[in-house]
Amino acid sequence: MKKQINFVLNGSEVAVDVEAHQRLIDVLRGSLGHTGTKEGCGEGECGACTVIVDGRAVNSCLYPALEAEGRSITTIEGLRSIDNQLSVIQQAFVEQGGIQCGFCTPGMIMSTKALLDQNPDPTEEEIRDALVGNLCRCTGYVQIIESVKSAAQKLKG
Amino acid sequence: MNHFDYFKPQSLEELWDLEKKFPGAKYIAGGTDLMVKIKNRSIKPQTLISLRSVGLPGIDIGEKVRIGAMTTITDLIEHPELGRIFPVLAQAAKRIGSPQIRNVGTVGGNLCNCSPCADTALALLILDARVVLRSSRGSREIALEEFFIGPGVSCLSGGELMTGILLDKPASNARAIFMKKGRVKMDLAVTSVGVLLEMEGDICKKARLAVGSVAPVPLRLKKVEELFENAVIPKEIIQEAQKIAVNSISPITDIRSTAEYRREIVSVYVKRALEKLLGNE
Numbered sequence: 125m126k127k128q129i130n131f132v133l134n135g136s137e138v139a140v141d142v143e144a145h146q147r148l149i150d151v152l153r154g155s156l157g158h159t160g161t162k163e164g165c166g167e168g169e170c171g172a173c174t175v176i177v178d179g180r181a182v183n184s185c186l187y188p189a190l191e192a193e194g195r196s197i198t199t200i201e202g203l204r205s206i207d208n209q210l211s212v213i214q215q216a217f218v219e220q221g222g223i224q225c226g227f228c229t230p231g232m233i234m235s236t237k238a239l240l241d242q243n244p245d246p247t248e249e250e251i252r253d254a255l256v257g258n259l260c261r262c263t264g265y266v267q268i269i270e271s272v273k274s275a276a277q278k279l280k281g
Numbered sequence: 282m283n284h285f286d287y288f289k290p291q292s293l294e295e296l297w298d299l300e301k302k303f304p305g306a307k308y309i310a311g312g313t314d315l316m317v318k319i320k321n322r323s324i325k326p327q328t329l330i331s332l333r334s335v336g337l338p339g340i341d342i343g344e345k346v347r348i349g350a351m352t353t354i355t356d357l358i359e360h361p362e363l364g365r366i367f368p369v370l371a372q373a374a375k376r377i378g379s380p381q382i383r384n385v386g387t388v389g390g391n392l393c394n395c396s397p398c399a400d401t402a403l404a405l406l407i408l409d410a411r412v413v414l415r416s417s418r419g420s421r422e423i424a425l426e427e428f429f430i431g432p433g434v435s436c437l438s439g440g441e442l443m444t445g446i447l448l449d450k451p452a453s454n455a456r457a458i459f460m461k462k463g464r465v466k467m468d469l470a471v472t473s474v475g476v477l478l479e480m481e482g483d484i485c486k487k488a489r490l491a492v493g494s495v496a497p498v499p500l501r502l503k504k505v506e507e508l509f510e511n512a513v514i515p516k517e518i519i520q521e522a523q524k525i526a527v528n529s530i531s532p533i534t535d536i537r538s539t540a541e542y543r544r545e546i547v548s549v550y551v552k553r554a555l556e557k558l559l560g561n562e
Contacts, residue, residue, distance in 0.1 A: 125286045126399065137480060143284075144284075144285060144286050145283060145284045145285045145286075147316070166320055167320060167321075167376075168313055168316070168317060168382060170379065171381060174381055177384075180380075180384040180385075181381050181384060182381050182384050183313075183381045183382050183385070184384070186316040186317065187288055187312070188309070188329075190287050190314060190331075190332070191331065193289075193290075235381070238380070239380075246471065252456065253466075254380055255381075256379045256380070256466050256467050257378065257379020257380055257381045257467060263527065274333060
């Protein structure tokens with residue numbers, strides 16, 4: 125059962141044919157070629173697949189593709205700033221050592237963006253709560269928390 | 282990959298038509314439980330019928346309070362008045378999963394999944410919630426504790442779906458607490474406890490206790506509630522309550538924990554919850 129869906133992806137309108145059983149992650153990585161979003165567990169536990177839908181972080185591995193109709197979706201590809209430079213959040217992760225293998229990073233950064241968009245001045249507790257659905261096997265999380273703090277500082281200006 | 286058809290009815294009438302056309306179809310709300318079961322092949326539905334666009338009502342606060350079943354956990358937590366009227370419900374909802382899960386998962390889904398560990402179930406049980414169930418043939422209203430039959434099994438039948446949760450505003454002297462033991466913050470409950478007390482001075486006028494993950498369903502501890510009714514609650518009564526609580530449950534040993542540890546935690550949490558509510562920690 126194929127159907128065309130229309131939604132806004134990283135600020136631009138897209139129209140794409142999807143199969144009924146596909147998940148948002150399948151459409152993003154497949155037909156739309158946006159492979160920045162990663163599939164880790166496929167069960168909504170690891171957060172590697174995190175994208176932002178209508179301002180809220182979601183696990184794209186559990187989100188039926190057909191439900192993307194009419195929504196505004198942001199993936200890691202949408203965070204580039206002008207001249208293809210890294211966004212403030214991405215730069216903070218690079219500078220603070222919040223990246224090792226990089227697999228969890230797109231998800232971490234999308235959860236961070238969702239947090240800072242809603243709460244520009246989070247406490248450490250609030251940062252930890254916001255990232256509770258994002259797992260990292262490499263860093264031990266300390267530098268990731270530092271990266272979020274640094275990004276928040278920079279964004280506050 | 283598991284293949285299925287997926288429909289998005291725009292009204293209840295459309296939904297009943299689809300339900301008749303595809304018997305055996307599963308309803309999908311947020312999908313945070315269902316999509317996992319499909320991935321693990323523990324269920325293999327041919328057809329999913331989405332409840333997202335059916336137009337179920339949201340949160341209505343009047344004399345009584347009505348929470349639409351499709352309310353996401355995040356919307357439940359962030360509702361400006363709901364958390365003030367029912368702090369224990371917001372407290373329980375905040376302990377569900379992660380932000381990603383809460384942004385998409387619904388309170389109706391949390392209940393209809395019928396897990397013995399469902400966090401909103403405990404809070405709603407101690408708040409004496411009733412639920413509204415609808416099918417193409419009409420609707421009915423039942424007490425939430427009658428809704429759960431067994432692990433993963435509710436009393437929904439004949440294409441019924443849950444449309445809303447009904448609550449009375451708590452008495453002004455009501456205080457409640459929800460406590461959840463997990464290995465890490467994002468875990469399902471190894472054990473959880475919800476307690477509500479209505480005190481008049483030293484005397485308990487009403488008590489509600491519920492425990493999760495230690496029985497086939499989220500369980501009301503009615504024998505403890507009876508113990509407390511119209512009673513003063515000194516230390517000795519709390520100890521009695523702990524014993525009765527542990528004897529009322531039937532925990533199992535599974536991948537998350539052992540029956541022995543769960544019994545221990547129920548005993549400890551019942552004591553801690555009561556001491557916190559009675560102000561003598």
